[in-house]
Amino acid sequence: MAQRPTMNDVAAQAGVSQAVVSLVLSGAHAGRASAATAQRVRDAATTLGYRTNLQAKSLKTGVAEIIGLVGDEVATSPFSGMMIKGAQDRAWRDGHTLLTIDTGGDSELESAAVETMLSHQVRGIIYTAMYHREVTVPAPALDTRVVCLNARDLDGQVPSVTPDEVTGGYEATRVLLDAGHTRIAMINIHDVLPAARGRREGYERALAESGLAADPDLVYKGEGTQRSGFEAARHLMGLPVPPTAIFCGNDRTALGVYQGLAEIGLRVPDDVSIVGYDDQDILRDFFHPGLTTVQLPFAEMGDRAAALVLDADAPVQTHLIHCPVIHRHSVAPPKGQ
Amino acid sequence: MAQRPTMNDVAAQAGVSQAVVSLVLSGAHAGRASAATAQRVRDAATTLGYRTNLQAKSLKTGVAEIIGLVGDEVATSPFSGMMIKGAQDRAWRDGHTLLTIDTGGDSELESAAVETMLSHQVRGIIYTAMYHREVTVPAPALDTRVVCLNARDLDGQVPSVTPDEVTGGYEATRVLLDAGHTRIAMINIHDVLPAARGRREGYERALAESGLAADPDLVYKGEGTQRSGFEAARHLMGLPVPPTAIFCGNDRTALGVYQGLAEIGLRVPDDVSIVGYDDQDILRDFFHPGLTTVQLPFAEMGDRAAALVLDADAPVQTHLIHCPVIHRHSVAPPKGQ
Numbered sequence: 001m002a003q004r005p006t007m008n009d010v011a012a013q014a015g016v017s018q019a020v021v022s023l024v025l026s027g028a029h030a031g032r033a034s035a036a037t038a039q040r041v042r043d044a045a046t047t048l049g050y051r052t053n054l055q056a057k058s059l060k061t062g063v064a065e066i067i068g069l070v071g072d073e074v075a076t077s078p079f080s081g082m083m084i085k086g087a088q089d090r091a092w093r094d095g096h097t098l099l100t101i102d103t104g105g106d107s108e109l110e111s112a113a114v115e116t117m118l119s120h121q122v123r124g125i126i127y128t129a130m131y132h133r134e135v136t137v138p139a140p141a142l143d144t145r146v147v148c149l150n151a152r153d154l155d156g157q158v159p160s161v162t163p164d165e166v167t168g169g170y171e172a173t174r175v176l177l178d179a180g181h182t183r184i185a186m187i188n189i190h191d192v193l194p195a196a197r198g199r200r201e202g203y204e205r206a207l208a209e210s211g212l213a214a215d216p217d218l219v220y221k222g223e224g225t226q227r228s229g230f231e232a233a234r235h236l237m238g239l240p241v242p243p244t245a246i247f248c249g250n251d252r253t254a255l256g257v258y259q260g261l262a263e264i265g266l267r268v269p270d271d272v273s274i275v276g277y278d279d280q281d282i283l284r285d286f287f288h289p290g291l292t293t294v295q296l297p298f299a300e301m302g303d304r305a306a307a308l309v310l311d312a313d314a315p316v317q318t319h320l321i322h323c324p325v326i327h328r329h330s331v332a333p334p335k336g337q
Numbered sequence: 338m339a340q341r342p343t344m345n346d347v348a349a350q351a352g353v354s355q356a357v358v359s360l361v362l363s364g365a366h367a368g369r370a371s372a373a374t375a376q377r378v379r380d381a382a383t384t385l386g387y388r389t390n391l392q393a394k395s396l397k398t399g400v401a402e403i404i405g406l407v408g409d410e411v412a413t414s415p416f417s418g419m420m421i422k423g424a425q426d427r428a429w430r431d432g433h434t435l436l437t438i439d440t441g442g443d444s445e446l447e448s449a450a451v452e453t454m455l456s457h458q459v460r461g462i463i464y465t466a467m468y469h470r471e472v473t474v475p476a477p478a479l480d481t482r483v484v485c486l487n488a489r490d491l492d493g494q495v496p497s498v499t500p501d502e503v504t505g506g507y508e509a510t511r512v513l514l515d516a517g518h519t520r521i522a523m524i525n526i527h528d529v530l531p532a533a534r535g536r537r538e539g540y541e542r543a544l545a546e547s548g549l550a551a552d553p554d555l556v557y558k559g560e561g562t563q564r565s566g567f568e569a570a571r572h573l574m575g576l577p578v579p580p581t582a583i584f585c586g587n588d589r590t591a592l593g594v595y596q597g598l599a600e601i602g603l604r605v606p607d608d609v610s611i612v613g614y615d616d617q618d619i620l621r622d623f624f625h626p627g628l629t630t631v632q633l634p635f636a637e638m639g640d641r642a643a644a645l646v647l648d649a650d651a652p653v654q655t656h657l658i659h660c661p662v663i664h665r666h667s668v669a670p671p672k673g674q
Contacts, residue, residue, distance in 0.1 A: 049477075066453065075437055076422040078415025078619055085413040088439060092446055097453045100412055100437040102425060109429055116403065116434045120457055140386075226622065282415055282619045285563065 005048040013044035021045075067091045067098050067309050068117035069149075070110065070141075071128040075102040078282060080130050083149060086302025087126055094310055096123060107138075114141045124309035126302075127151065132162055132195045145312065149305040150298075152194065152318055160318040161305045165195050168294045168323035169202025169247070172275045175292065175325055176245040177210050179273060180333045184212075185243035187232040187253050189224035199249055199277060218243055222253055229256025230263075237264060237272070244334040245273040251280045254291055254330075269332035279326050290328030297321050342385040350381035358382075404428045404435050404646050405454035406486075407447065407478075408465040412439040415619060417467050420486060423639025424463055431647055433460060444475075451478045461646035463639075464488065469499055469532045482649065486642040487635075489531065489655055497655040498642045502532050505631045505660035506539025506584070509612045512629065512662055513582040514547050516610060517670045521549075522580035524569040524590050526561035536586055536614060555580055559590055566593025567600075574601060574609070581671040582610040588617045591628055591667075606669035616663050627665030634658050 011018045020033050024041040033041075044050075069087055074080055084100055091098040099122070101113040117125055124145035127137055135151040137158060146153075148160040176184050186203045189196045204214045220236060222228040229248060233256065236243055248254035254276035261272055268274050268289060276293035284290075301321045308314045348355045357370050361378040370378075381387075406424055411417055421437055428435040436459070438450040454462055461482035464474055472488040474495060483490075485497040513521050523540045526533045541551045554576060559565040566585060570593065573580055585591035591613035598609055605611050605626060613630035621627075638658050645651045 075412035076418040076425070078418060081413040081415065081418065084439060085441070088413070088441075092449075097438060097449055099453075100439075101434060102421060102437075104422070104425075112429075112434055116436075286623065 005050045007050070009048055010041065010044045010050045013048060014040045016041060065096050066120065066122045067096050067124055067126065067306055068113075068120075068122040069098055069100045069126040069128055070113050070117070071100060071102045071130065072105045073102060073130045074128050075100050076104070077130055079280070080150065080296075080298050082298035083128060083302035083305075086299035086304075087149070087306040088302070089299075090303040090306035094306070096306075096310070098306070110138060111140065114138055118143055126305045126309060127158075128305075132165070132193065134194060145309055147305045147308045149301060156316065159308050159314055159316050161301050161308065162194070162318055162320060163296050163301065163323050164320035165198025165323070166202040166205070167320070168277065169199035170206045171202070171323075171325050172199075172247050172277065172294050173203045173206035175275055175327075175331055176247065176273055177206060177212075179245070179331050181243075181245040181273060182210075182212060182334075183215075183218070183241065183243045183245070185218040185220065185236050185246045187220045187222045187229060187236075187246060187248050187257065189222060189249035189253065191221060195277075196249060199247075203247055222249060224250050224253060226252050226256035226259070229253035230260040231256075233257040233260030234264065237261070237266065243272070245275075245331075248274060248276045251276040251278045251283050251291065251293055254293070255283060255286060258287065258291075269330050271335065273332055273334075274330040275325075276330075277323075287328075287330070289330055292328045292330045293326050294323045295326050297323055342387045344387070346385055347378065347381045347387045350385060351377045353378060402433050403454075403457060403459045404433050404461055404463065404643055405450075405457075405459040406435055406437045406463040406465055407450050407454070408437060408439045408467065409442045410439060410467045411465050412437050413441070414467055416617070417487065417633075417635050419635035420465060420639035420642075423636035423641075424486070424643040425639070426636075427640040427643035431643070433643075433647070435643070447475060448477065451475055455480055463642045463646060464495075465642075469502070469530065471531060482646055484642045484645045486638060493653065496645050496651055496653055498638050498645065499531070499655055499657060500535075500633050500638065500660050501657035502535025502660070503539040503542070504657070505614065506536035507543045508539070508660075508662050509536075509584050509614065509631050510540045510543035512612055512664075512668055513584065513610055514543060516582070516668050518580075518582035518610060519547075519549060519671075520552075520555070520578065520580045521582045521584060522555040522557065522573050523584045524557045524559045524566060524573075524586055524594065526559060526586035526590065528558060532614075533586060536584075540584055559586060561587050561590060563589050563593035563596070566590035567597040568593075570594040570597025571601065574598070574603065580609070582612075582668070585611060585613045588613040588615045588620050588628060588630055591630070592620060592623055595624065595628075606667050608672065610669055610671075611667040612662075613667075614660075624665075624667070626667055629665045629667045630663055631660045632663050634660055 007018050007021050011021045021041050024038045088098040103110040103113055125141050126147050126149050128149040129151035132150050134154050136154050137146050146158040152160045207214050220232040222232050276291045279293045279295035344355050344358050348358045358378050361375045425435040440447040440450055462478050463484050463486050465486040466488035469487050471491050473491050474483050483495040489497045544551050557569040559569050613628045616630045616632035
């Protein structure tokens with residue numbers, strides 16, 4: 001390992017005192033060193049590869065150019081990494097670096113992660129969940145600015161960024177209504193999740209707006225798995241008056257529905273129209289025909305969370321990010337229309 | 338935001354001087370403060386929630402309890418997040434925290450990531466690639482300890498941790514040989530990749546060891562995609578003497594092979610035996626019957642890389658991590674045996 005150049009080395013190279021180097025490199029030399037001297041110092045620093053110690057700087061100013069992201073399994077699981085990408089790109093554009101620590105949900109590790117970030121004087125912490133849920137921000141984190149991402153702060157102390165699940169559920173159902181369907185089922189995911197509650201609320205709102213009563217027989221309590229989608233499809237299509245369209249609480253459910261329908265000889269979208277939710281990259285290729293679905297806007301959510309860390313005046317509220325419908329080929333008018 | 342307590346506050350609370358607080362909290366008080374005084378200081382610090390400034394500590398000792406991980410798309414893509422998990426768990430067990438920065442392959446962002454980590458006095462940097470490839474470590478990173486992960490350092494300056502692709506390819510082929518196959522095809526992924534070269538070398542070694550010549554007609558240059566697996570299956574099974582078993586360069590290829598075989602009415606493993614590579618979580622459920630494959634040991638690789646950062650005496654070489662065969666249901670003896 002090469003010896004790193006010191007401020008003394010820069011001073012010697014530039015022919016000035018160490019104090020002048022310090023003034024120039026910290027940007028505090030106005031009126032105390034000539035422009036020519038300042039340039040000589042900067043040239044010397046560049047030549048020697050001298051690195052300003054950001055730590056020393058952050059100790060002095062109390063603010064380092066770092067945004068921390070504490071996640072449960074955001075970086076280590078395949079689902080929601082695009083939130084990191086979005087936050088990182090925003091941090092970078094605004095002159096900051098995003099440092100991520102995943103804790104695997106371990107509370108001891110989470111405490112250590114928060115302490116580490118505080119000790120390194122981060123500008124703020126993005127407290128992030130892999131799937132949309134309600135959280136309590138660890139108290140020590142509140143020593144800095146905190147924004148919850150894909151998570152809603154139960155105590156209402158800090159801004160939260162979440163998908164707008166209600167509008168997403170509404171628009172998914174709207175797509176099916178607009179195609180002419182009136183008997184629209186919903187296969188929900190685990191109904192304790194904010195995502196499940198919101199998507200169902202949107203579904204019911206869209207039906208009500210069209211003057212349709214929500215038929216409890218058409219709402220199937222699924223589990224968000226392919227298997228439960230498979231079983232739900234067979235159950236729903238076996239009803240005395242089966243649905244002509246199904247809004248699936250997630251893409252994985254929709255994949256099971258495709259398989260369940262194929263088993264009983266029904267085609268998508270000729271016999272049954274399907275809309276999903278999530279727009280998971282990794283599943284996309286498995287749908288034939290392509291699935292019309294609602295996208296979780298992970299990159300945009302990450303972007304917003306990083307922007308909120310940097311905007312101290314942002315209101316403490318839940319910032320809802322719109323989930324756009326991605327139109328593919330799983331929706332058609334009901335048969336006979 | 339509450340005002341954070343200072344060392345002066347702790348001194349006042351404990352009824353001692355600030356110098357004594359500093360000595361006690363830095364662990365340097367032996368012979369200079371009584372045990373009772375030290376306890377009083379620690380109690381006061383706990384009561385007030387005083388936080389030792391790790392930055393100040395690291396400035397003094399030059400070593401912070403942090404390991405940095407600079408990745409291209411490791412945290413933001415679904416493939417290889419388990420490397421982060423493995424490195425994180427090891428770092429944590431050894432009293433360190435893993436800080437991750439993904440750069441998306443952007444060299445400017447990479448430089449900033451390295452500088453940030455150096456300025457925060459990390460213990461070392463794990464320089465990580467999403468897929469196994471050859472890399473040049475950015476020169477400034479060499480100011481600290483660097484370990485390449487899922488990447489081989491082309492300049493041979495630092496330890497590298499990579500999957501043992503050759504042994505993996507060997508054992509995959511061995512499984513098919515042991516089942517009695519003698520006409521074994523290989524569908525490779527892009528052959529410029531170290532993974533492709535290694536897996537093929539292992540395949541040829543296993544054949545040679547069994548006294549079988551590698552038949553060039555049986556080696557198909559694929560692209561690692563489902564589509565190229567699909568096309569390869571149809572091509573190979575159309576040969577005058579088709580193979581009875583196929584080693585696929587990755588799982589995605591194997592998925593295409595399953596589909597290609599189904600199209601021409603052939604069953605796995607009754608008609609053709611298949612072994613894959615990667616053991617990608619997300620694809621696992623799509624194989625019927627379950628795919629026998631070789632696992633990329635991402636968590637173990639991450640663990641090893643973190644351990645190597647902390648072991649300054651570790652040899653500068655490529656540390657190969659064994660890729661275990663995961664036996665499922667896609668291999669059977671050739672027909673008629």
